[in-house]
Amino acid sequence: MTLKKLYENENYVIVNKPYDMYINTDDENEKNTVTCHIACHDSHLSTSTHPLHFVQRLDYATSGVLCIAKNKAAAATAGKLFEKRETRKYYLAIVRGHVKFELADVQYNVGIDPATADSSHKMLALTDNTITCVQSRRAHTRVLVLETGFYNEEPVSVVLLKPITGRRHQLRVHCSALGHTILGDYTYSNTIDSSPHRMFLHATRLVLPLQQGPLDIQTSEPFFQDEQFTTKWKSNVVFYKYRNQEDFQSVCDIIDKSYEIGVKYKIFNCN
Known part of the structure; x- marks a missing residue:
């Protein structure tokens, strides 16, 4: 590679x-x-x-x-x-299932799964259905749904992820807690999702506000240039264009805005 x-x-x-x-x-x-x-x-x-x-x-x-x-x-x-938290990080991910909301803030604390505390240190989101996790810390991820489709005839969604905090495995854990595990995530699918050739999570853009001038570094979109993926992909609904650099920056601007709770915007936290 x-x-x-x-x-x-x-x-x-x-x-x-x-x-x-x-x-x-x-x-x-x-x-x-x-x-x-x-x-x-x-x-x-x-x-x-x-x-x-x-x-x-x-x-x-x-x-x-x-x-x-x-x-x-x-x-x-x-x-x-x-x-x-003055940097801005944006990730593209493909998750299992068709996500029902358009935009969400996921605010579940993240800690160590007590079942793996002495071994692999698998992480766990502290939700209303979670009994406990070890050393949990505040975690916050924003999610914007870009497109729905089918991978190998199974429903998936392309999402933009913006981590506000930076906990270990945060994006993977938050997606899993929503019931939309990242495609190819062997660990957080409980070893079930083993058929894809990779985990579909990519750090696409990083903005570093340095004093001498900001660094704004962006890669090209990686998934739809991968023949192993595209031969198994079928689009369903495109909510936002995102595949070229200009369009991707536009959806970053959308996810950066402030929103009020409504039909299309959700907040997920532990009550």
């Missing part, structure tokens, strides 16, 4: 991470990592000759925009922007 550099200067390198690729590892024999593709296997370590600083993370199965700092000062600057 090819890792593409989207932007680079003296402080940052921003790449388009392929799906099913690690960011880094301590295993010298593992070459399927971001660090091996742009530097060397130990670049994530402070002892490296040219250490890299990962100011954000993407899951192994998630593709898309990944920001890496080249020095401690740049890492601290970007880290504060992420910590203060």
Whole structure:
């Protein structure tokens, strides 16, 4: 799989991470990592000759925009922007089922699934139907439905996801809590969804409001350029155009707006 550099200067390198690729590892024999593709296997370590600083993370199965700092000062600057939630991140996802709402704020806390606390640390959304989860923290995701269709003759929806907070597996957990697990998400489908060739979650756009000038980095739409997907896809209803760069920025503007609860806008939280 090819890792593409989207932007680079003296402080940052921003790449388009392929799906099913690690960011880094301590295993010298593992070459399927971001660090091996742009530097060397130990670049994530402070002892490296040219250490890299990962100011954000993407899951192994998630593709898309990944920001890496080249020095401690740049890492601290970007880290504060992420910590203060001043960055803007937008993800494309394909989820199981036809989503009934148009726009929603999902505000379920996310914590560790107690059944996996000593093993895989699978995460869990704290909903009205959840008894408990460990170390739960506030989590907030906004969801905009872009299109419905069928994958392999089964109903799916294309959605735009905007994480307001940044918890581990947040987008995957929130989608699952809504009853619309991300297509190909083996973990949060309880190992059932194993037939797709990938998990359909892609970090499409990242906006970093740096003092010297904002960085606005966007990838092309990844799913409909993938023949393994398109041969099994059939469109149903298109609510918003989103497949080219200009249209995608327009739907980002829509998801950024403030809304009042109504027929098409929902809030999901724990009462």
